[in-house]
Amino acid sequence: MQQGNNCCQEKKECCEKAKATFEQIDANKDGFVSFQELITFMEQSECKGKDCCKEQAKATFDKFDADHNGLLDFKEFCEMMKEIHHQKEQQCCQEKKECCQKK
Numbered sequence: 835m836q837q838g839n840n841c842c843q844e845k846k847e848c849c850e851k852a853k854a855t856f857e858q859i860d861a862n863k864d865g866f867v868s869f870q871e872l873i874t875f876m877e878q879s880e881c882k883g884k885d886c887c888k889e890q891a892k893a894t895f896d897k898f899d900a901d902h903n904g905l906l907d908f909k910e911f912c913e914m915m916k917e918i919h920h921q922k923e924q925q926c927c928q929e930k931k932e933c934c935q936k937k
């Protein structure tokens with residue numbers, strides 16, 4: 835494995851997590867995540883056979899496929915991970931806020 839990849843070096847921690855996930859999703863190990871690989875991974879984890887989840891995944895995939903080659907390279911994948919984590923954090927904050935307001 836080559837070290838010193840310049841992709842998101844400033845966010846090393848995020849990058850390391852993303853790399854592990856990336857390698858997990860990249861089933862044929864060609865260094866790119868195809869939409870099919872992403873869907874296969876999502877079906878195994880979060881959304882088992884949910885159609886709405888597939889649509890959402892497609893929209894997300896298209897959004898982050900910056901060069902529109904139908905594949906996510908690691909840099910594109912990192913951006914996607916960042917956004918997903920950001921959304922989850924916001925959701926969590928929102929829930930906490932609502933919870934506090936009830937008291």
Ligand SMILES: [Ca+2]
Binds near residue numbers: 868871
């Ligand atoms: Ca692949």
Ligand SMILES: [Ca+2]
Binds near residue numbers: 901903905906907
């Ligand atoms: Ca791409």
